[in-house]
Amino acid sequence: MLTTAVFLFLGVVSGAVSGLFGLGGGIVVVPMLVYLFGVGSTIQALVISSIVVVFASLGALASYEWSYLESRLKKMTTLLLPAFLAAFFGGAAHHMIARTTVSLALTALLHSLLLLAICVFTEGRDPESTGSYRNGTSPIAGAIIGFVSGLAAVGGGTYTITYAVKVAQQTWRDARMAAQAMGLIVGLGGTAGFLASY
Numbered sequence: 001m002l003t004t005a006v007f008l009f010l011g012v013v014s015g016a017v018s019g020l021f022g023l024g025g026g027i028v029v030v031p032m033l034v035y036l037f038g039v040g041s042t043i044q045a046l047v048i049s050s051i052v053v054v055f056a057s058l059g060a061l062a063s064y065e066w067s068y069l070e071s072r073l074k075k076m077t078t079l080l081l082p083a084f085l086a087a088f089f090g091g092a093a094h095h096m097i098a099r100t101t102v103s104l105a106l107t108a109l110l111h112s113l114l115l116l117a118i119c120v121f122t123e124g125r126d127p128e129s130t131g132s133y134r135n136g137t138s139p140i141a142g143a144i145i146g147f148v149s150g151l152a153a154v155g156g157g158t159y160t161i162t163y164a165v166k167v168a169q170q171t172w173r174d175a176r177m178a179a180q181a182m183g184l185i186v187g188l189g190g191t192a193g194f195l196a197s198y
Contacts (some may be wrong), residue, residue, distance in 0.1 A: 015056040029053075030153060046094060046153035050191040053155040057183035064177060072177055078138040079163075083146030083156070083182060084189040090150025091193025133168050141167065145182065150190035155183030 014029050029052050033045035061069060073080070141163045149156030157179035164175035 011052060014052055015059060046091075047191065047194050049153040050091065050187050050194065052187075053153070053183050054187035054191065057155060057180050057187060060180040061177070061184065069177070072174060073181060076133050076138075076178060076181060079133050079142040079160075079178070080181060080185045082139045082142035083149075084185045086143040086146030087150030087156075087186040087189030088193040088196070090147040091153070091190035092197040094151050094153070094194065094197075133164075137167055146186055146189060149182075149186040150193055153190055153194075154186075155179070156186045157183055 010029065010032055029049040030045050033048060141159075145156045145159045145163065149159070160179040160182040161175045164170040164178045165172070168178075170178065
């Protein structure tokens with residue numbers, strides 16, 4: 001009974017963090033499952049995390065008006081479609097390296113490199129940017145965010161918000177919605193990749 005209550009609490013916390021900020025669901029879930037609750041393997045924790053990310057993202061996206069959501073999602077197709085495919089391959093690839101804590105170290109390294117690349121890439125950009133996802137970098141950013149997030153079973157909110165604000169010149173509200181949409185896409189792609197690889 002206590003375990004069920006703790007898992008419910010974990011779901012509420014990760015969903016609330018994801019809904020409020022557009023990020024954080026997978027970053028909360030995987031370490032808690034592996035280190036605090038002793039889930040049998042990192043793979044099990046990652047699959048659970050991917051599923052949690054899907055539902056947390058769906059819940060967060062449900063809070064937007066349909067017209068706003070529809071218009072934003074149409075503009076984001078060049079970011080989201082490559083992310084789904086890359087998340088599938090990231091999720092499928094994870095079982096090849098998830099035998100030891102080396103996989104967690106590799107995931108942390110990939111996350112650090114991705115944030116560094118986004119920061120370096122956006123340095124010195126034109127301040128008169130059009131504020132669009134159609135600037136040529138979206139498919140590449142979507143693929144990178146999708147693969148790394150699928151590999152780590154996180155929603156990719158941190159990277160999506162960074163990309164949306166710094167490169168695509170989006171408002172915080174639009175960037176948060178983009179992160180929640182990315183979470184849904186990456187969660188679905190990563191879960192499908194995990195399941196297809198076994």
